[in-house]
Amino acid sequence: MSWLTPADVADHTGHHVVTVYRALESGQLHGHQPRRGARWRIAEPVADAWVTGLPQTDACGCTTTLARGRKTA
Numbered sequence: 001m002s003w004l005t006p007a008d009v010a011d012h013t014g015h016h017v018v019t020v021y022r023a024l025e026s027g028q029l030h031g032h033q034p035r036r037g038a039r040w041r042i043a044e045p046v047a048d049a050w051v052t053g054l055p056q057t058d059a060c061g062c063t064t065t066l067a068r069g070r071k072t073a
């Protein structure tokens with residue numbers, strides 16, 4: 001599994017990096033952050049899943065429920 005930074009996701013998807021951060025903060029983009037203010041990391045397949053609308057948790061392969069604001073499994 002390779003991990004992307006928000007900047008990598010921005011490059012990968014063509015979104016602005018600010019859009020990536022907003023999506024992470026709002027839970028629209030499935031990312032991992034060890035603690036608030038720490039660096040986000042996003043599993044590489046999740047960037048594609050975000051763009052195509054596929055289930056991001058499946059793409060990530062993790063079974064962890066995100067701490068904040070996640071509505072869909």
Ligand SMILES: [Zn+2]
Binds near residue numbers: 030057060064
């Ligand atoms: Zn995950």
